[in-house]
Amino acid sequence: MSSLQSAIYIGSNDDDDSVVDLTDGERTKKAKHDASSSRKENSRPKSCQSDAIIPFRLYDTKISISSSQSAPRPESTKRYFQTLRQTIGFDSPPGTSPTEREFQWLVICNYCIDIHYFLRETLPEILSFKRVVVFYGDAGPDNGRGGMDHWREMLRGSGNTVEFVRFVPSDPPRSVTNPLDMKIPCECHFFGFSNCDRAKIFSCCYCCPIVDPFLITGKDGVHHTKMFLVGYDESRQQANNGGSGCWQSMIRVVVHTANLMQQDIEWKTQGLYSQDFPLKRDNIDVVSSSNQKMQQAETNQPAAGKKRGWPFEDEAPQQFEDDLVSYMESYRYSTRQSWCASQQSTASSTHSQSTLTDKDMSLVNLIRQYDYSSAYVVLIPSVPGKHLISRGDSFGYLKLRKAIRETVCSHHSHSRAIEVSSAKSKPSSQQARSPIICQFSSLGSLSTKWLNDFISSIDAHGSSDVQPENTKSGMSLENKVKIVWPTVEEIRNSIEGYRGGGSVPATSKNVNKDFLLPLYHRWSKRVVSESVGKQNNTDPLGMAKDVPHIKTYMQLSHPANDDPPFIEWLCLTSHNLSKAAWGEVQNSTGFTSKVLFIRHWELGVFFSPGTLVKHVIGADGDCKCGYMRLRPYFGSIVNGAPNHEDDEEGVVNITVPLPYDVINPVKYNDNDVPWTIDGIGKLLPDSFGIVGGFDMHNI
16 A cells, blocks of 8 residues: 555445555545445445544654664554654555555655664665755754765765755845745844853753754744655556556655654654655656756746646646645755656666656656645645735645635535534534644743734634734633643653653743643643553553654534534644744734744644545545544543444544544643743652753753
């Protein structure tokens, strides 16, 4: 299976494991036909299968920092986890057949990269990629020059290349390290130590390289996006081709939350979205013989509302493609190069091919070669700069607001299920504003007004006429938002102890504001059983002792009856809760209207029933469901009884493997103290005998 993330189960009974890979037209047709035959023989009255899609997964963590073994997980939860190698595509996830692939190119976007760990210990096969481009913000002491030089040296004579592009928005504009039109000021203060010695910090705590950009006064700019773009050719067997092999060029888009460092990948709670997309059909033959048209396509952008024409194939607008291209254009990376090996030299040359041309092209045009029509998420990017609100809402929290308005509110209005059962389950206007849950790993310097504006703008039940810069509500923040933030106790008891708290680097000044304290909820249940890692209702996914570096924002339904709430929308992202990441509406000198000022590069993905509904396929290939529900994973036991999914006519339940309790997060009590990286004070020692994570006297 090329992509579990882009696959759905369509079997009509619990024993049917038929899967549709939405990136493969031929296999999709075959799976639909097989499923149709199966349904005719073993049909049941319900029209849709529960647990149809897994919207995102979690990185598989180790049982301890001294172990090379993954944490023990029940068979029922293993499908929600995968390793970094599986994410890139080197190893097949459990329960899937190995797939023959030829990897061609790789784009890495991240903040902090440990090149030695990434190259030597985790992905040595990366040397086989023809082209690798790394966009990053930090690479540790000496900016990783030793690791970079070693990588280049290992490629010498192979014809393969790697290029490193560092982004520092505080550098002069339009410079090598700052592609922006403006300079984003940076005032770095590490617990009051300005111009701190990064090498000494690195030696004090192994997680410090991901600390310092967030211990800033709020005037920081950083490249914080975590993304992979993986280009590969995949061998497939086609029944209509006499069983001969057919090679198909694919792109895998991965948006995740982890820095590329061992402590992030192996010991912390991280989330990832991954989906594969095929080459556009019109590009398979035409691109190979028309380099001139490709150059035209790079320079001639369509007018608003106009079709882009070849090679963009947009009978319908491709929002995912346009959003991805718009984001990558902010890098201003214009190098034209060949991204794949010569077709004559590949092992696939003797078979039929649907593969990418080896002609030179820019990165943006490379991205345009693939068909993203099957995307089941909306990208939520942030790009540093001052963005006129009057010109649109392409970035930051205005982009999230737009996605909610277009997919969640529209789904409310047009869903057949809601129309049929409105009297039963549609909330009244008094109940409609169900709380928004914000879970993140760093907290900026917030004001009551900004948080009110942010929450009001992304409220799915708010007025559609609300202006993002003029949001008002009579409700208190405590009724509108729940913040999930770890306590000192939870960090101390994590598998990393206090050292793991370096990846949750908020300061006391930002965390302990009076208006925030009533909003805090714990990362885990108050008492986590000794059987952490086993399936139980306290910690069903076994992540309670892994420090949270994942970032999730969501809103729950608020049913009028006793039904449990479900997730109306969800954003998995690199955005922490800060003005720098999401943006702040401002009046700005030189602009005729208000702007959204953003300081970070960030990237997230947005899910809702409205984005996923087109992927629920009935026996005849048509969507049979009037409504979809996103449900958090509860485990097999709920309230002491087996957890049976609700089967309702016209409804499909989609399990979301959230690693914390989103339905009933535990509110802080008087004994709970929010974790802050400078609140070392009088702490109990962790399991390593360490009191606090930093030796401040050595900095």
